[in-house]
Amino acid sequence: MNSIRPSAVAGSFYPAEAEELDALLDECFLSNPLGPRGAVEPEPFLTAGLVPHAGPAYSGPCAAHLYARLDRSVGTVILIGVNHRALGHNVALSPWNLWHTPLGDVRVDEELSCRLEARVDFLRPDEPAHATEHSIEIQLLFLQRALGEFRFLPISLARLSNDQCAVLGRALADSVETDAVAGKKTVILASSDLSHYLSPAETEELDRIALDRVLALDPPGLLEAVDEHNITMCGVLPTAVMLYTAKALGLKRAHLLKHCHSGHAEPMRTVVGYASVAIGL
Numbered sequence: 001m002n003s004i005r006p007s008a009v010a011g012s013f014y015p016a017e018a019e020e021l022d023a024l025l026d027e028c029f030l031s032n033p034l035g036p037r038g039a040v041e042p043e044p045f046l047t048a049g050l051v052p053h054a055g056p057a058y059s060g061p062c063a064a065h066l067y068a069r070l071d072r073s074v075g076t077v078i079l080i081g082v083n084h085r086a087l088g089h090n091v092a093l094s095p096w097n098l099w100h101t102p103l104g105d106v107r108v109d110e111e112l113s114c115r116l117e118a119r120v121d122f123l124r125p126d127e128p129a130h131a132t133e134h135s136i137e138i139q140l141l142f143l144q145r146a147l148g149e150f151r152f153l154p155i156s157l158a159r160l161s162n163d164q165c166a167v168l169g170r171a172l173a174d175s176v177e178t179d180a181v182a183g184k185k186t187v188i189l190a191s192s193d194l195s196h197y198l199s200p201a202e203t204e205e206l207d208r209i210a211l212d213r214v215l216a217l218d219p220p221g222l223l224e225a226v227d228e229h230n231i232t233m234c235g236v237l238p239t240a241v242m243l244y245t246a247k248a249l250g251l252k253r254a255h256l257l258k259h260c261h262s263g264h265a266e267p268m269r270t271v272v273g274y275a276s277v278a279i280g281l
Helices: 018-031 056-067 110-119 137-147 162-181 200-215 219-228 236-248
Strands: 046-051 074-082 091-093 098-101 104-108 151-157 185-191 196-198 253-261 271-280
Touching: 018 056, 018 137, 046 056, 046 236, 056 137, 056 253, 056 271, 074 137, 074 162, 074 236, 091 110, 098 137, 104 137, 110 151, 110 162, 137 185, 151 236, 162 185, 162 219, 162 236, 185 236, 196 200, 200 219, 200 236, 200 253, 200 271, 219 236
Parallel strands: 046 185, 074 151, 074 185, 104 151
Antiparallel strands: 046 271, 091 151, 098 104, 196 271, 253 271
16 A cells, blocks of 8 residues: 655745646746756666755756756665755654655655665665655656656655765765666766855855765765864755765766856845755766
């Protein structure tokens, strides 16, 4: 029997009606000057990445730069999100096997979920960690547009040590390699915004410090830089896990596709930073 997670932020972060949501996604991918404007092609070697998770009206065009590059042969997407309210278990899988959005239902890759739960002792299904969180839900809208049919594995992170980030990254990499042997293509995405509620100049400076570590594929360096410079990057732990996974997979190239902030979408004195980063062989 299917269990369904309902949309938590439809009608607030994004339109609850499918037609209006489709129009907003069209704008993100095709017409917004901050987006790719339909000018990019899928990249088969794209295996990991960083995407923002604010409302699509703000960060959607930035996120579309990565999603427009996803190859439609991708069968499973591992989505590592931040648990903003730190509810429930610190490192949580989905207790539901379907997630609902206004665009339809998306199935969780239950085989992959069970495999990881058996291997990583601090990972388990948990409802409170996911029920009201938006950082993974937002990504499903773009994946539904970019891929159509796919399965996904949501992992919500609240607290995690550097060593645990490395352990989880290694386990994810092994699972991706196992699926590749079976002919299944998997992509790993970290959901994170960057600096929060600073001036545009401060946002640019601090975001660049964090992005330099992301582009260097340096997860411990990212964690250290965020701590040392007090960078309010909400998804630093998901990003560190994604980078450990990328390194374990032998990925070598990271490319900054887009860096912008909320003030580019709507005039404001303090802004939130966004970036899309693609990582591959």
